[in-house]
Every structure is written in C-alpha cells, then in structure tokens.
Amino acid sequence: MSVATAAVRRAGAPARVPLVLAVLLVLAAVAYPLTDGTVRDAVSWTIVLLGSAVSVTAAAARHGGRTGAAVLAVVVVAAVAFxxxxxxxGYPYGEYTYSDALGPTLLGVPFLVPLAWxxxxxxxHVLAGLLTRRVRPGRRPAARVVVAALVFAGWDVVLDPQLVQAGYWTWTRPRPGLPGIDTVPLTNLAGWLLAGLVLMALLEVVVARTARADAPGTDAAPLLVIAWMVAGGALAHALWLDLPGSAAWGAVLSLVVLAVLALQARRR
Structure with a gap:
C-alpha cells in the first residue's frame, strides 16, 4: 500500500483520481472475503463501480478525455451486445442465467455486467502494452490485441468461480471445465477469448484515433487494479473463499506475467 500511496503523491492532478480510486478498490477487495450476505453484495458493487471508474479516468488521464469517453462507450456497447x-x-459462452441479486437489466443484461467488463x-489493454513492448513496431498493435484478449480471458478464469459462488449467475452445464474448476465450463473461456479479441481490437482503434500525445497521466492505477484483483484474488480464493482451483490458476497466471515482465526488464 505504501508504494501505491507514494505513486499518488508523485502523480499530477489528472493521474491522482484514478490512483485514489484504485487504492479504494484494493481496500474494498480486501474486505470482500471478510463479509457475507447483503454486505458482500454491496462490496461487490463497490469493487465494480470503482474499477470501472478507474478504467475511464485512467484512460482519460493517460490519453485525453475523448479516449476516456470512447473507452466507456465502446466497452459498454460491446458488453451488452455479447x-x-x-x-x-448460449453462444459464445455456453448457457447461463443471471440471478436477481445483480439488480436492473438492459436486454436481460444486469447493469453491473458491462461495468465489470x-x-x-x-x-x-494496458498490461498487454507492457507485455508486447519489445515486439517489432509494425506488428505491435496486432500482438497487443491478442495478448490483451488472453489477459482479459485469464482474469475471468479467476473471477468467474468467485461470482458463481456468490450466486450472481449459474451455468446450465458447468462441465467440462479447467482442472480444479468445476463450476464454470470451458465454453466460457472460449467465449471470453472471442469477445476479448473483438473488444481489444476496438480499443486499439479507439486509442489510435482519439489519444492525445501530451496527456500527463500514467498507467499505474489500472496496473494496480489488475495486479491486486488477480494475485490478491488468488490469495483470497485460497485462504478464505475455499476456491483452491481458481486460486492455483490465478497464481500461475500472475507468475507467468511477472516472469515475462522481468525478462523484458533484463533485456532493456
């Protein structure tokens, strides 16, 4: 937490907002496994609302207000459509139903879902930019789309079992699934990969067309969010939520990303 606090102090005013929101999200995520019932539902809403606000404000701070607004619009429309x-x-994810706990819906899709996207x-998208920074410039956009889609789907490998456990949705046929995860089918992973490829391609276009070169923001806030939600989520799954399978997958995914980043840092 001291690292995040130091980053907040060093950042300029446009970057401070997403960093503060990211720190608040981490605190809410820490509280999640320590709560239950309606309190846990409220914490879930808080995490998603803070996380979506981090994404919009971080995109705006990093690339300008037009990019922030375009990211919001493109992700929400794509999420509702998919x-x-x-x-x-039942395509591309498999058959599933949402519970009433997620509140109001649009076309059957709870409002909270596009915000989670x-x-x-x-x-x-930001993490993929780091993971592909050594790719040849001409190939980098396509590589960034593919890697971002993989990251997007990998994040859901950790998150989906937690939200199924919370009762927010159920799968009609949850098997076969990944080893250690028997509540979420493999079709869901395939669906997230497809949706991720489409969404990340759209974001690539959005950023290319709207980004300002002189925006003062940093990528610290979204990186803090994904690091905590995957690595911290894996820890919570292992110690409090009785989800050892998704905990193991989260640990593996985190180690792979850290190894790639460390290798790139050594080659700089």
Missing part, C-alpha cells in the same frame, strides 16, 4: 446474445442463444478491459 452478453445479450449469450443469454439468448469496463473494470477488466482497460487494465488488460
């Missing part, structure tokens, strides 16, 4: 089709047809999408 989720509405998924609910109606927003929470995940921008940090995935």
């Amino acid at each position: 989720e509405a089709v998924g609910l109606g047809t 927003l929470m995940m999408a921008w940090p995935s």
